[in-house]
Amino acid sequence: MASPLALALLLPPTLLFLSSVWCLFSNYLIARNVGLPIIIVPISPENPLWMILARHILPIVQYIPFGNGYFSRFCHVGWEFDEKSKSHLELGDAFMFVTPGKNWVYLCDADAIGDINRRERQGEFARPVELLAMLDVFGPNLSTVHGQDWQRQRKCTAATFTEHTNAVVWAESLRQGKQMLEYWKLAGSAGVRSTAKDVRTLALDVLVKAGFGKSFDFEGSGKMRKSNGPLSYRDALGLILHNAIPIFALGPRLLQRLSFVPGLGRLGEATVQFKKYMVDMYEESKQNPQIRGAQGNLLTSLVQASVEDKLISQEEVLGNMFVFNFAGHDTTAHTLAYTFTLLAAHPEVQDWMAEEINYVVEGDDPLQWSYDLFPKLNRTLAVLYETVRLYDPLLSIVKGTENQPARLKIGEKEVVIPAHTRVILNLNALHSHPRYWGDDGLEWNPSRWIQVAPGDGPSIDREQLVIPVAKAFIPWGEGMRACPGKKFAQVEHVAAMTAIFRDHYVVPVNQAGENDAQARSRVLDVVKDTGMLLLLQMLHPERAALEWRKRA
Numbered sequence: 001m002a003s004p005l006a007l008a009l010l011l012p013p014t015l016l017f018l019s020s021v022w023c024l025f026s027n028y029l030i031a032r033n034v035g036l037p038i039i040i041v042p043i044s045p046e047n048p049l050w051m052i053l054a055r056h057i058l059p060i061v062q063y064i065p066f067g068n069g070y071f072s073r074f075c076h077v078g079w080e081f082d083e084k085s086k087s088h089l090e091l092g093d094a095f096m097f098v099t100p101g102k103n104w105v106y107l108c109d110a111d112a113i114g115d116i117n118r119r120e121r122q123g124e125f126a127r128p129v130e131l132l133a134m135l136d137v138f139g140p141n142l143s144t145v146h147g148q149d150w151q152r153q154r155k156c157t158a159a160t161f162t163e164h165t166n167a168v169v170w171a172e173s174l175r176q177g178k179q180m181l182e183y184w185k186l187a188g189s190a191g192v193r194s195t196a197k198d199v200r201t202l203a204l205d206v207l208v209k210a211g212f213g214k215s216f217d218f219e220g221s222g223k224m225r226k227s228n229g230p231l232s233y234r235d236a237l238g239l240i241l242h243n244a245i246p247i248f249a250l251g252p253r254l255l256q257r258l259s260f261v262p263g264l265g266r267l268g269e270a271t272v273q274f275k276k277y278m279v280d281m282y283e284e285s286k287q288n289p290q291i292r293g294a295q296g297n298l299l300t301s302l303v304q305a306s307v308e309d310k311l312i313s314q315e316e317v318l319g320n321m322f323v324f325n326f327a328g329h330d331t332t333a334h335t336l337a338y339t340f341t342l343l344a345a346h347p348e349v350q351d352w353m354a355e356e357i358n359y360v361v362e363g364d365d366p367l368q369w370s371y372d373l374f375p376k377l378n379r380t381l382a383v384l385y386e387t388v389r390l391y392d393p394l395l396s397i398v399k400g401t402e403n404q405p406a407r408l409k410i411g412e413k414e415v416v417i418p419a420h421t422r423v424i425l426n427l428n429a430l431h432s433h434p435r436y437w438g439d440d441g442l443e444w445n446p447s448r449w450i451q452v453a454p455g456d457g458p459s460i461d462r463e464q465l466v467i468p469v470a471k472a473f474i475p476w477g478e479g480m481r482a483c484p485g486k487k488f489a490q491v492e493h494v495a496a497m498t499a500i501f502r503d504h505y506v507v508p509v510n511q512a513g514e515n516d517a518q519a520r521s522r523v524l525d526v527v528k529d530t531g532m533l534l535l536l537q538m539l540h541p542e543r544a545a546l547e548w549r550k551r552a
Contacts, residue, residue, distance in 0.1 A: 020100040028098045030418050036105065037095040041075055044101030046131070078532030080395040080426055084442065085433040088426070094410045104422040106396075108429040110436060110471035112410045116399055116423065117479030124406050125399040125423055127481050134248035135326065138275060139319025142484075143327070154480075156305035156312045157320055160298045161484050165210055166491045167371040168297070172209040173492045174366040176202045177499030179218035184548045191509035191545030194221045196538065199336040203329050204241065206492055208234045211325060212281060213297040236274040240322075241329045243267050245534055278318050282306075298324060328485050331393040332492060334537045338391045339383060339493070341527050341538070342444055344506045344546050345520040349446055353379050354551070357502045359460055366499040377494050378465040382449035384493045385465075388475040389431045390444055391527075393535040397425040397477055427475065436472035509545035 024042065031038050073079060073087075074097070087095070088108040097104035107113060116125045132143045142153050180202055184192045192198070198220055208214050214233050231239065240247060246267065247255065252275070255268035278299070285303040302317045312320075343350050356379040361369055400422045407416055417423060432441045437448075453462040467473050476483040483489075508519040526544040530536060 023100040024098065027100070027103050031096045031098045031103050034096060034105075034415055034418065035413075036415060037091040039074055039091075039095060039097050041097045041099045043075060044099040045077070045097070045104065046101050078395065078536070080428040081530060081532065081536055083429070085429040088429045088433065094415070102400075102420060102422050103418065104424055105417060106424045106426050106429075107410070108426045108433055109410050110430065110469065112408055113425050113430065113474070114471045114478070115408065116425070117474075117477075117481075119406075120399065121480045124401075126402060128398060128400045128422065131398060135323050136319065137247055137252055137271075138278070138322040139313075139315035139317075141316065141319035141323040143323050144319075152311055153316060153320065154484075156302060156309070157324075158484055159305065160301040161488060162301075165298065165301075166374075166487055168210050169206060169488055169491045170371040170374060170495045171367070172206045172215070173202075173495035174369060174499045176205050176218050177496040178366045180220075180496075181500045181504060181548065183218065183220040184546075185504075187547070189509070189547055191547040193542045193545050195340050195544070195546055196333070196337040196541035197221055199340070200242070200329070200333040201238075202496065203333040203336065203492070204234060204238050206332075207325050207328055208237065209297075210488070211298045211321060212277075213300070231270055231273045233274075233277050236270040236277065237325060239267060239270040240274055241326060244326065244330075247271065275318065278321055279314075282314055282317060324485065327483070328488065330535050330537075332489055334393045334535055335384070335387055335391070335489075336493065336496065337538060337541055338527065339387045339497070340506065340546065341523060341541065341544050342387065343383070343501075344508050344544070345523045345527070346444065347505070347507070347520075349383065350501060350505050352447065353383055353497065354501050354505065356380060356460065356463075357498050361498060361502060364503075366502075369498070371491075373498075374491055374494060377498060378463050379446065379450060380494045380497050381490060382446040382465055383497065384490060385449050385467075385473070386444055386446040389437075389473065390442070391530065391536060392427050392431065392475045393537070394427060394475075395532060395536060396427050397474070399423040399425065425474070430472055430474070433472070436469040503551050504548050505551055506546050506548050509547050 020042075024040070028038070028040065073083070085108065087106075093109040093112070094105055094107050097106065107116075119125055120127070126146060129144050129146050135141060136144050140149070140153075142150065142157055145153060180198055183198070184195075201219060205216050205218060208216060212233055216232075216234050246264070250258070252268070252271040255264055255271060259265040259268045281299055282303055285300045286307050299317075299321055302312065302320060306312045306314060306317050343353075356377060360373055360376045363369065401417050401419050403419055405416050405419050407414055430436070434441050440448075448468060449465050450463050451466045452459050453464055455462050476486040476489070507516070508523045510516065510519045511522070514522070523544045526540060527538060529539050529543075531539050
């Protein structure tokens with residue numbers, strides 16, 4: 001007979017198991033009435049423990065016969081990148097995950113997705129803000145509120161992303177790009193393995209300039225300044241962004257209490273120091289209206305909305321400043337890392353882009369290049385579009401039904417999405433489906449975005465950037481919840497490419513016995529070795545050593 005202690009230990013996991021089985025069965029009964037293909041997923045994609053452990057457990061259990069292999073295909077974070085449009089070609093434009101948590105509808109239909117984005121403004125298919133509650137670490141913000149609070153904050157924050165801000169981003173990205181290139185050239189023929197780290201520094205420096213009006217020179221390899229004193233603005237923010245997961249999991253207050261744990265002390269200090277900097281700058285801008293008008297950065301714009309317009313609280317200013325930096329840092333950095341590595345493997349695209357840059361830009365000093373040049377760099381922007389099409393840092397956009405079911409037309413069929421259901425706009429599938437992108441949809445080909453208008457004169461003057469299927473390309477989202485920093489990101493990427501590739505090009509460093517073609521193929525394998533951590537990123541970018549050379 002089992003002892004009372006053994007029973008006490010077995011009771012909680014047994015009850016949890018039975019509860020999960022019951023919820024899974026109940027959700028299956030609900031899903032069966034929808035009429036979409038069903039995939040049974042015994043662990044909820046929202047389970048935080050499974051999100052962390054799945055990659056380590058799946059190699060062990062992938063051969064267990066469960067649901068025709070669906071367990072190993074769909075039960076891990078990042079399966080959308082692995083599948084691309086394959087699952088939708090197999091199962092249809094929409095299918096359902098039945099889980100012990102909520103049911104999930106995965107959607108790859110451009111018209112239906114457009115309908116969802118339009119109807120969100122009417123209160124349907126709202127973004128489930130509870131999934132982003134972790135972003136509240138410094139205060140309520142645009143990502144974690146809804147309803148009237150969202151509308152109020154949106155009004156304030158939209159005003160911060162102006163053409164003035166974009167001009168600042170342009171100039172700082174050119175400066176940082178020039179300095180980063182000079183650092184990379186020092187490596188010579190040995191090449192640079194720190195590309196992914198270095199672009200994080202560039203992205204951070206641009207954010208600090210545009211967000212706080214503080215300027216720093218580029219420092220290579222992502223190394224923090226050595227200092228025994230308090231962290232600087234940039235270093236505190238950089239440490240926070242680089243360690244976002246433990247901050248979200250533990251929160252700033254618990255981090256400070258765990259300062260005795262190796263590695264957490266400095267991180268706890270960074271959260272305290274960063275908030276202090278934001279509060280000090282808030283108070284400084286609040287007391288001095290001339291600072292707000294003179295600097296015109298994101299922080300001072302939000303302070304104006306708080307102090308003069310009385311639309312946003314101090315806590316909301318701090319919360320939005322953090323979430324803007326968080327949302328704009330890793331997404332930009334990972335995209336830049338992908339772009340540089342892909343360009344190294346595609347010299348023909350480098351030449352094509354450099355031809356445009358040299359045609360548009362005059363003068364040798366990037367610091368003198370006007371923001372007015374940005375709209376003319378269509379090929380350079382096309383390189384960004386093609387990169388985020390295939391390597392969007394966000395695998396999907398999550399919407400959902402709340403207390404009421406909602407009708408949705410998917411292709412020629414109308415279905416009723418039950419209440420309390422996640423609706424997933426599957427970006428990886430949408431951005432690669434042959435219906436929208438043709439048979440070469442999995443190939444990285446930036447020229448697909450460029451069309452030449454009829455007329456006289458050089459064809460490069462008549463080139464236009466055209467989105468092949470507008471509704472099938474939404475890397476920054478669409479509708480009322482679209483990313484407000486969309487143009488910010490585009491300007492930063494194009495400026496960095498312009499500063500670096502005008503006079504230089506990049507090649508993979510050949511390993512022993514390799515020719516150039518083999519080296520390029522190996523670098524593409526590094527790109528394909530991609531997975532989902534906090535965002536989609538290359539798992540081992542340091543394996544691609546890149547050499548920078550001056551154009552003849």
